[in-house]
Amino acid sequence: MDFQLSDDQRALRDGFRDLLAGRFGREALREAVDRGSLDRGLWKELGDAGLFGLCLPEADGGVGLGLPEAVLVFEEAGRALLPGPLVATHLAAGVVKGADTGESVVTAVDGEVVEWLAESDHVRGDASAAREIRSVDPLTPLHRVAHAQEMPDAAVLLTAALQLGSAGRTTEMAVQYAKTREQFGQPIGAFQAVKHLCAQMLVRTELARAAVYAAAVTGEGLEAAGAKLLADDAAVRNARDCLQVYGGMGFTWEADVHLHLKRAWVRAGRGPTAAQVEDRFAAALRGPL
Amino acid sequence: MDLTYTEEEEDFRLRLRAWLARTLPTLPPKPDPLDWPARRTYDLGWQRRLYDAGYGEVHWGSTPTQHLIYLEETEKAGAPYVGANFVGLLHAGPTIAAEGTAAQRERWLPPVVRGEEAWCQGFSEPDAGSDLASLRTKAVRDGDHYVVTGSKIWTSHAEVADWCELLVRTDPTAPKHRGITWLAMPMDTPGITVRPLRTLAGSAEFAEMFLDEVRIPVANRVGEENDGWRVTMVTLSYERGTAFVGEVVQCRRTLGQLADAARENGRWDDDALRRRLGRLSAEFGALWRLTQWNVSEAQRSGGVPGIGGSVFKLRYSHARQELYETAAEVLGPDSLDLDREWTADRLSSLSYTIAAGTSQIQQNIVAERILGLPKGR
Numbered sequence: 001m002d003f004q005l006s007d008d009q010r011a012l013r014d015g016f017r018d019l020l021a022g023r024f025g026r027e028a029l030r031e032a033v034d035r036g037s038l039d040r041g042l043w044k045e046l047g048d049a050g051l052f053g054l055c056l057p058e059a060d061g062g063v064g065l066g067l068p069e070a071v072l073v074f075e076e077a078g079r080a081l082l083p084g085p086l087v088a089t090h091l092a093a094g095v096v097k098g099a100d101t102g103e104s105v106v107t108a109v110d111g112e113v114v115e116w117l118a119e120s121d122h123v124r125g126d127a128s129a130a131r132e133i134r135s136v137d138p139l140t141p142l143h144r145v146a147h148a149q150e151m152p153d154a155a156v157l158l159t160a161a162l163q164l165g166s167a168g169r170t171t172e173m174a175v176q177y178a179k180t181r182e183q184f185g186q187p188i189g190a191f192q193a194v195k196h197l198c199a200q201m202l203v204r205t206e207l208a209r210a211a212v213y214a215a216a217v218t219g220e221g222l223e224a225a226g227a228k229l230l231a232d233d234a235a236v237r238n239a240r241d242c243l244q245v246y247g248g249m250g251f252t253w254e255a256d257v258h259l260h261l262k263r264a265w266v267r268a269g270r271g272p273t274a275a276q277v278e279d280r281f282a283a284a285l286r287g288p289l
Numbered sequence: 290m291d292l293t294y295t296e297e298e299e300d301f302r303l304r305l306r307a308w309l310a311r312t313l314p315t316l317p318p319k320p321d322p323l324d325w326p327a328r329r330t331y332d333l334g335w336q337r338r339l340y341d342a343g344y345g346e347v348h349w350g351s352t353p354t355q356h357l358i359y360l361e362e363t364e365k366a367g368a369p370y371v372g373a374n375f376v377g378l379l380h381a382g383p384t385i386a387a388e389g390t391a392a393q394r395e396r397w398l399p400p401v402v403r404g405e406e407a408w409c410q411g412f413s414e415p416d417a418g419s420d421l422a423s424l425r426t427k428a429v430r431d432g433d434h435y436v437v438t439g440s441k442i443w444t445s446h447a448e449v450a451d452w453c454e455l456l457v458r459t460d461p462t463a464p465k466h467r468g469i470t471w472l473a474m475p476m477d478t479p480g481i482t483v484r485p486l487r488t489l490a491g492s493a494e495f496a497e498m499f500l501d502e503v504r505i506p507v508a509n510r511v512g513e514e515n516d517g518w519r520v521t522m523v524t525l526s527y528e529r530g531t532a533f534v535g536e537v538v539q540c541r542r543t544l545g546q547l548a549d550a551a552r553e554n555g556r557w558d559d560d561a562l563r564r565r566l567g568r569l570s571a572e573f574g575a576l577w578r579l580t581q582w583n584v585s586e587a588q589r590s591g592g593v594p595g596i597g598g599s600v601f602k603l604r605y606s607h608a609r610q611e612l613y614e615t616a617a618e619v620l621g622p623d624s625l626d627l628d629r630e631w632t633a634d635r636l637s638s639l640s641y642t643i644a645a646g647t648s649q650i651q652q653n654i655v656a657e658r659i660l661g662l663p664k665g666r
Contacts, residue, residue: 001293002589003292171660179662186663186665187663191665196656199660207575211575226571
């Protein structure tokens with residue numbers, strides 16, 4: 001047992017972090033918010049970098065890596081608040097033409113809301129009765145469908161990985177702000193009340209991380225659902241705590257905190273509900289181990 | 290990232306499992322939990338069985354992964370808790386193994402491993418609990434002895450211990466972290482008075498200890514004079530790192546039993562209660578994965594558990610309390626019956642957010658040492 005990242009996995013993660021920092025930094029994020037539509041050029045670049053073809057066998061033109069590697073890369077996408085139906089397009093690689101290379105945008109009906117329906121080239125699932133709603137997240141257009149369809153385990157896990165990335169990022173943002181923002185003659189991070197908010201953010205992130213990574217390694221559906229339960233919790237509550245640490249600034253449109261919180265809400269609202277996951281775990285509970 | 294175990298590790302697991310299955314039915318009945326002399330005899334006897342079977346040094350003589358397997362299997366099998374051997378095997382033992390001289394290891398480790406001597410922990414003081422480094426029990430050098438005067442508190446099972454891992458102040462003029470020394474004190478030395486403290490759970494498992502010019506040989510010092518804080522940090526990293534592994538397994542087992550109990554008494558149909566059990570199950574599953582993560586990290590860094598232990602302890606101690614609060618809901622009025630299972634555990638779980646560094650102190654550690662936030666003035 002060596003439940004730590006391998007050197008190759010670290011290199012993959014760091015490579016994607018650098019790529020996204022260069023190609024989708026803060027200015028690009030804010031431009032995307034103002035524009036509200038998907039950047040097809042960026043989508044293609046992500047395809048070229050292997051984001052969508054990561055798990056497709058090399059013989060089929062993919063990168064031939066596994067779910068653990070996909071989780072690490074999606075965590076980075078979550079950190080960067082990368083927009084678009086990333087999970088659905090990734091899972092369509094090898095099934096829908098052009099998905100792996102980023103030439104196609106693919107969305108899926110796998111919850112009560114569907115993301116990026118109007119801008120996608122392919123839709124997996126039945127979206128016939130979909131009606132557009134005014135999305136809470138300025139970077140995720142949403143449609144409401146009448147009948148929810150089940151989200152595949154891999155999609156549940158990759159969505160959890162996006163949440164994990166966001167939870168880690170908002171922790172960093174809160175810590176960074178708490179170190180520099182001064183009140184009462186000292187950085188607010190020196191106050192225990194602020195310190196303890198930040199510490200709890202890290203605890204939530206690390207617990208979710210262990211769950212997400214382990215689910216990627218085992219590939220078990222129940223474990224993936226549990227990972228999303230904890231990652232949803234970490235992403236939503238960390239974004240809220242980050243907003244609190246930012247104070248009044250956190251309530252402005254200019255700060256990025258609200259973008260993390262709104263995206264976290266959207267992701268938490270897709271796939272199995274918390275109550276459904278809790279019921280699945282309860283049903284699996286039986287006597288001594 | 291690899292969660293599979295090597296062939297050697299699986300062999301170790303299977304041999305241990307088979308041995309436990311043979312041995313556990315032959316154990317004498319468990320003593321009254323309030324009777325510490327009887328518990329000492331029982332716990333040391335269990336340690337002797339482990340030693341005879343070749344598992345005596347498993348807490349510090351094996352790899353972190355083997356240690357994890359050992360704690361997982363013994364807990365799954367319902368083997369006796371480490372009990373009166375806790376400090377010897379999980380605190381003092383690993384500390385002496387890591388920091389002691391060859392002569393000290395030879396003197397102190399074999400009796401712990403063979404179940405002949407029990408240890409207690411003399412760290413906390415009435416005015417230095419969470420602020421451990423402000424301890425005031427003083428030790429004055431007199432030839433080849435230290436003469437120690439002061440008092441300790443929260444000393445678990447002091448009245449049945451043979452030795453005490455004692456922190457004393459050897460340089461009152463040095464900055465508070467620098468003037469501390471780690472000593473092994475024989476509990477039969479003249480000048481020691483032990484007064485048991487009764488806990489809210491009704492048991493007397495810890496004590497106050499008064500030290501009046503207690504003479505301790507200089508040879509009993511582990512590490513250098515005034516270097517005791519560093520030695521102590523080694524001890525505490527064990528306490529927060531691997532000491533709770535078996536308990537996570539125990540909590541997961543308890544959840545399964547609670548589910549059975551709820552199915553039997555009809556409370557399973559309460560959606561909110563059933564889902565709380567489900568969420569706790571997901572959470573303890575993740576805590577187990579976090580344990581594996583921390584153990585793997587320790588294995589890579591050469592055996593000493595890292596600061597990730599604080600992250601684990603913060604969530605675990607609260608999850609454990611939530612577990613027993615939920616147990617009380619499952620039990621309903623039976624939760625008020627001290628003879629019912631889980632009632633005593635509910636009471637003892639109240640100490641988890643206080644002992645071994647309160648949650649508030651742990652949050653400061655995480656914020657300052659991992660996240661790099663400034664210390665307050």
